Amino acid sequence: MDQHIVGIRYVEAGPLHYCAPGDLRLGIGDYVVVKTDRGERLGWVVLTPDQVVNAKPEGPIRVVDRLASAEEVEQHRMQKRRAEEDVSRAQAAAARVDPRARVASITYDLAGKYAEMTFSARENAGDVSDRIQREVARALDLPDLWVEQVGDRDRAKAVGGLGQCGRGLCCSTWMTEFPAISIKMAKDQGLAPNPSKISGVCGRLLCCLSFEVDAYREIVGSLPKVGKKLTTPVGKAKVLSINALTEMVRLRFEESGQIIEISTEAVKRQMGTTLRPEELDVEIEEALRDKDRRRTENLIAVLSPVDRPLRDAAAEGGPVVDEEERAARRRQRAAGDRSREGGARSGPRSGERPKRSGSAPEGERRRRRGGTGAGQPRGERPEAGESRSGIRITRRRAGDPAAGEQPRGQRPASQQPVARDGGGASGSGSGSGSGSGSGGDAEQKRRRRRGRRGGRGRGSSEGSAPASE
Numbered sequence: 413m414d415q416h417i418v419g420i421r422y423v424e425a426g427p428l429h430y431c432a433p434g435d436l437r438l439g440i441g442d443y444v445v446v447k448t449d450r451g452e453r454l455g456w457v458v459l460t461p462d463q464v465v466n467a468k469p470e471g472p473i474r475v476v477d478r479l480a481s482a483e484e485v486e487q488h489r490m491q492k493r494r495a496e497e498d499v500s501r502a503q504a505a506a507a508r509v510d511p512r513a514r515v516a517s518i519t520y521d522l523a524g525k526y527a528e529m530t531f532s533a534r535e536n537a538g539d540v541s542d543r544i545q546r547e548v549a550r551a552l553d554l555p556d557l558w559v560e561q562v563g564d565r566d567r568a569k570a571v572g573g574l575g576q577c578g579r580g581l582c583c584s585t586w587m588t589e590f591p592a593i594s595i596k597m598a599k600d601q602g603l604a605p606n607p608s609k610i611s612g613v614c615g616r617l618l619c620c621l622s623f624e625v626d627a628y629r630e631i632v633g634s635l636p637k638v639g640k641k642l643t644t645p646v647g648k649a650k651v652l653s654i655n656a657l658t659e660m661v662r663l664r665f666e667e668s669g670q671i672i673e674i675s676t677e678a679v680k681r682q683m684g685t686t687l688r689p690e691e692l693d694v695e696i697e698e699a700l701r702d703k704d705r706r707r708t709e710n711l712i713a714v715l716s717p718v719d720r721p722l723r724d725a726a727a728e729g730g731p732v733v734d735e736e737e738r739a740a741r742r743r744q745r746a747a748g749d750r751s752r753e754g755g756a757r758s759g760p761r762s763g764e765r766p767k768r769s770g771s772a773p774e775g776e777r778r779r780r781r782g783g784t785g786a787g788q789p790r791g792e793r794p795e796a797g798e799s800r801s802g803i804r805i806t807r808r809r810a811g812d813p814a815a816g817e818q819p820r821g822q823r824p825a826s827q828q829p830v831a832r833d834g835g836g837a838s839g840s841g842s843g844s845g846s847g848s849g850s851g852g853d854a855e856q857k858r859r860r861r862r863g864r865r866g867g868r869g870r871g872s873s874e875g876s877a878p879a880s881e
Contacts, residue, residue: 416432416433416461417430417431417432417433417461417464417467417469417473418430418431418432418433418438418457418459418460418461418464418476419457419458419459419463419464419467420444420446420455420456420457420458420476421455421456421458422453422454422455422519423519424584424585425569425583425584425585425586425587425588426588427588428458428459428588429446429455429474430464430467430469430473431444431446431473431474431475431476432473432474432475432476433461433476434475434476436476436478436479438457438460438461438476439457439460440457440458440459440460441456441457442456442457442479443455443456443479443480443484443485444456444457444476444477444478444479444480445476445477445478445479445480445484445522446474446475446476446477447474447477448474448521450521450526450528450556450558451521451522451523451525451526452477452521452522452523453521453522454480454484454485454488454522484522487522488522491520491521491522491524492520494520494524495517495518495519495520495527498518498552499515499517499518501551501552502515502518502529502548502551502552503515504551505544505547505548505550505551505552506531506544506547506548508547509540509543509544509547510533510540510544512533512534513531513532513533513540513544514531514532514533514567515529515530515531515548516530516531516532516562516566516567516570516571517529517530517570517571525555525556526556526558527552527554527556527557527558528557528558528560529545529548529557529558529559529560530559530560530561530562530566530567530570531544531559531560531561531562531567532561532562532563532564532566532567533561541559541561544559545557545559564614564615564616565583565590565614565616567614568581568583568584568612568613568614569581569583569584569587570584571584572584573613575612575613575618575620576612576618577620581612581613582619582620583619587619590619591619591622592622593616593617593618593619593621593622594617595617597617597621597622597625598610598617598621600625600628600629600632601621601624601625601628601656602628602653602654602655602656603621627656628656631656631659631676632654632656634680634683635654635661635676635679635680635683636651636679636683636689637651638651638652638653638654639651640689640690641666641689641690642663642687642688642689642690643687643688643689643690644663644665644686644687645686646665647665647666647667647668648665648666648667648690649663649664649665649666650663650664650666651663652664652671654676659675659676659677660673660674660675660676661673661674661675661676661679
């Protein structure tokens with residue numbers, strides 16, 4: 413790109429036109445005269461050749477004709493005042509053709525022979541633009557008039573005025589192009605979608621909504637949205653509002669209803685650690701906590717407190733039982749003692765033999781096993797010389813030389829019974845073979861019957877020594 417190019421404007425805050433300076437050395441603010449298709453135009457330099465970077469001019473590049481003189485500058489200002497006065501006359505002429513047409517601006521060339529007019533309409537007025545052109549040219553007595561339809565913003569730019577801030581309109585003071593504005597920009601900045609508050613004098617959305625929207629999005633973008641719920645160390649909280657200007661966030665706790673304000677910097681620093689979204693806590697962290705809880709319950713024993721300490725069962729050699737179980741056992745033992753006492757008072761009938769079954773009283777079972785009664789511990793036997801049921805028991809030890817070894821189930825030779833047939837010699841002669849003959853078998857049967865009638869068990873009758881009468 414040739415560096416000998418300057419930027420020139422013909423209208424304040426208007427489009428930029430690139431021209432070749434020629435042999436002139438121009439600076440910022442110099443008034444120059446440029447020849448165009450519609451006469452000579454007076455403009456001023458806004459960009460010098462060394463300030464033009466990456467310029468992409470469209471169409472042929474015009475050459476600056478000359479530097480403007482003081483008379484030409486004054487003539488330009490006079491033509492500008494003339495255009496402002498002719499706007500009302502042009503508006504009256506355009507309204508006769510289309511009542512919806514609104515004249516925006518009129519611009520004259522340096523000599524005042526050529527003019528440019530812009531107007532706006534609610535709809536496309538292409539079919540009536542020719543009639544408006546003829547009517548306005550006749551009213552202003554202009555030989556050549558160029559007419560163009562523009563939008564509401566261009567009309568506000570040409571007319572000018574004051575905005576809601578109390579200053580001149582941005583579009584008519586320094587803006588050269590109109591930015592794209594959407595209602596989402598107002599929402600991102602926390603503004604209510606009220607047309608009377610977010611619209612300009614042109615009836616469109618304010619152009620200034622696009623100036624700071626990037627800063628608002630940078631501040632609010634990393635923060636939770638309004639209405640979202642957060643989990644904090646002191647409970648769940650809801651985001652009420654975010655003030656991007658003061659950079660403060662308002663939170664309300666659900667349990668206590670307390671409202672606090674915290675800076676956006678603190679929220680960004682704690683987000684993900686102490687402050688977390690409720691969805692993250694419910695969907696992910698709650699499942700992890702439940703998994704850890706189940707693992708703890710399965711692997712770690714939990715000790716529950718009791719009212720009074722239990723007895724040291726390990727020292728006593730028994731299981732550890734609580735007070736309720738011990739009371740139940742005492743009641744069970746008392747019931748068993750009462751049942752045994754009732755059975756002892758009733759006793760077996762005469763001529764009946766006690767039944768040998770599992771339902772026999774506890775005292776009967778103890779007597780069969782060799783016990784002495786309810787007062788004697790289970791499994792203990794009386795010592796030698798003690799009396800049981802009126803019978804004195806003499807125990808012999810194995811290998812005692814005083815008492816010879818006798819076969820089990822046989823009496824000593826001195827106590828062998830005498831044969832009932834009366835033969836003394838035959839009885840004494842057959843005494844040695846009585847253990848293997850019919851007499852020995854009969855004697856063993858009688859002893860077994862006598863033992864059953866006495867209530868002794870088989871183990872006690874066979875294992876104990878014969879009683880002395």
